[in-house]
Amino acid sequence: MSQNNKAAPQIMWILTMILFFYQFVARSSFPTVLADQFMQHFHIDATGMGVLASCYYWVYTFMQVPSGVIIDRVSTRMISTICTAVCAGGVLVFIATSNYVIAGIGQMMIGFGSSFAFLLNLKILSSWFPANQIPMKCSYTIAVGCMGPVVGGPLVSLATVGNSDWMDVMLAFAGIGLILSALMWMVIKDKNETPEAQKKGEKAAISMKDTLKLIVTSKQVWILATFTMLIYAPLSALGDLWGVAFIKKAYDVETMTATLMNNMLYVGMVIGSPAFARLAVAWNSYKKPMILGMATATVSLGMIIFGVSRSIEIAFILFFLTGFACGAQLSYPLALVLFPKEIGGSVTGFINMLAMLSGVILMPLIGWIVNLSWDGTMENGMKVYGDWDFRVGLTSVLLFLLAGICISMMVKDRSPSEERAE
Numbered sequence: 001m002s003q004n005n006k007a008a009p010q011i012m013w014i015l016t017m018i019l020f021f022y023q024f025v026a027r028s029s030f031p032t033v034l035a036d037q038f039m040q041h042f043h044i045d046a047t048g049m050g051v052l053a054s055c056y057y058w059v060y061t062f063m064q065v066p067s068g069v070i071i072d073r074v075s076t077r078m079i080s081t082i083c084t085a086v087c088a089g090g091v092l093v094f095i096a097t098s099n100y101v102i103a104g105i106g107q108m109m110i111g112f113g114s115s116f117a118f119l120l121n122l123k124i125l126s127s128w129f130p131a132n133q134i135p136m137k138c139s140y141t142i143a144v145g146c147m148g149p150v151v152g153g154p155l156v157s158l159a160t161v162g163n164s165d166w167m168d169v170m171l172a173f174a175g176i177g178l179i180l181s182a183l184m185w186m187v188i189k190d191k192n193e194t195p196e197a198q199k200k201g202e203k204a205a206i207s208m209k210d211t212l213k214l215i216v217t218s219k220q221v222w223i224l225a226t227f228t229m230l231i232y233a234p235l236s237a238l239g240d241l242w243g244v245a246f247i248k249k250a251y252d253v254e255t256m257t258a259t260l261m262n263n264m265l266y267v268g269m270v271i272g273s274p275a276f277a278r279l280a281v282a283w284n285s286y287k288k289p290m291i292l293g294m295a296t297a298t299v300s301l302g303m304i305i306f307g308v309s310r311s312i313e314i315a316f317i318l319f320f321l322t323g324f325a326c327g328a329q330l331s332y333p334l335a336l337v338l339f340p341k342e343i344g345g346s347v348t349g350f351i352n353m354l355a356m357l358s359g360v361i362l363m364p365l366i367g368w369i370v371n372l373s374w375d376g377t378m379e380n381g382m383k384v385y386g387d388w389d390f391r392v393g394l395t396s397v398l399l400f401l402l403a404g405i406c407i408s409m410m411v412k413d414r415s416p417s418e419e420r421a422e
Contacts, residue, residue, distance in 0.1 A: 019180060026090075050364040055104040083115070084181035135277045154259055273327035291408045297326050366393040
């Protein structure tokens with residue numbers, strides 16, 4: 001693949017989008033749709049399921065800054081190949097055991113491999129594309145990633161009608177990941193700078209120590225990261241784990257209907273992400289759409305949690321609207337404008353790290369609250385949780401969004417047409 005080949009950057013961008021899609025299926029579709037099977041197979045309750053699912057988030061979250069630093073300094077081709085293989089290997093470890101601890105290690109491997117996916121995509125964008133193309137392409141990447149549970153959830157639900165089928169489905173999924181890893185090695189290339197550009201880059205290079213110092217001491221980095229964590233909360237809490245279980249109890253529907261309704265969060269994100277990027281361009285502002293998205297998500301999720309309507313049709317609309325509003329994740333392209341390109345991976349990695357903390361915090365917290373609210377009902381040796389138990393637990397997500405409205409007011413605004421910082 002020649003650097004002069006104009007199609008090469010597009011192909012690499014698309015391939016890293018596929019990786020982002022792949023890891024979204026791994027982290028969302030399987031734990032959400034197969035929660036009951038996992039609890040039965042590993043002999044755990046809701047608290048244990050929350051901890052197992054959060055193993056992914058612990059590693060994914062705390063690898064974001066190291067991943068960003070590595071991506072800023074090491075071969076993109078090598079990183080993309082290895083991280084995809086590790087992600088697929090984690091799926092294989094998960095299905096090869098009935099031991100809860102080993103399954104957690106498998107989840108951690110998936111989290112480790114996945115931690116590079118989105119940042120690799122941003123690295124391709126910042127290296128190969130002009131600044132004015134980054135907001136829309138970044139929004140398309142997020143949209144494609146969110147297609148993972150939209151497509152994967154129903155497919156997993158259909159393919160795992162019987163409890164004995166889920167391992168075969170995950171085995172096939174791991175095989176696809178290994179094929180994707182091989183494609184990464186064949187397709188991804190590192191950008192070869194001219195000697196003049198390399199010399200300039202050496203002079204402008206920012207040391208790892210200075211990079212970390214800049215990130216930790218920058219008020220705007222913390223504001224953008226916290227904003228992203230708070231607006232991502234509905235997807236990590238409901239979309240990635242508790243949504244299907246809550247919907248089944250709240251609306252008395254079967255797993256397939258609950259899966260489809262829960263996936264409306266991601267359908268909303270698929271449409272909302274590019275819509276908010278276009279709104280930012282139309283308003284010549286990143287901040288205004290971010291405030292609008294956070295406020296809208298707060299209202300729509302509040303209507304879901306407090307059971308404003310028992311209508312399934314209205315619930316579908318509210319889940320879609322919540323996901324649509326969560327598409328206002330404009331922190332990433334805004335960060336690429338506010339901070340030098342040389343540390344783009346590190347800064348966006350830190351933002352992504354705090355974003356994923358929503359899952360680390362909320363998944364086990366909601367499980368713990370649901371378990372605390374449990375009235376003691378048992379069925380076939382398993383705890384049975386009620387509608388009210390889930391509503392109490394999910395109130396914690398609403399508190400995240402309310403805090404997010406305050407944080408969004410503190411964002412330092414920039415125009416999407418502004419060139420990135422040097």
